[in-house]
Amino acid sequence: MGADSYVVSALLRMGKSYRGVVYSAWSYFSGFPYSVRSNIGEFVKKGGRIDWGMVQKDATRQEVIAGLLGRNRKLAENSDALVAYLYGESRGTMYTIKQAVKKNIPVTVFVCDEGNHFNLSNIGNQTRLIKLSPISVQSQLK
Secondary structure, eight states: OOOHHHHHHHHHTTTTTGGEEEEEESSGGGGSSHHHHHHHHHHHHOOOOOEEEETTTTTHHHHHHHHHHHHHHHHTTTOEEEEEOOOOOOOOOHHHHHHHHHHHEEEEEEEOOOOOOOOOTTTTTTEEEEOOHHHHHHHHHH
């Protein structure tokens, strides 16, 4: 489960969907992965808001990438703090972290594997790194 899906599910469980905003790269509901559409639909019915992006159904790969980066920029621009889960080669997550650092907001990065090749030492003084081993991740899931 991704971080966005986790938060939407948590807001639904707490009955506080009205407090959430989902930033979408897509301009249409079916842009969401099929596996999360029912939760997103319930989230909206219970007062959650979707900030729709610009990516159309027939978008090119470049337009999709630009839309995803725009979504990530909106996330950073509208946040007071950022919690990121870095797993593998997630350029979008690194982009969001860098946008938050530019905004000078506190950032906590959970590094979920040693497989990423990003230089995390220069991402800002307000950034806190927490390294998780696969064993610690599994124990948190139990």
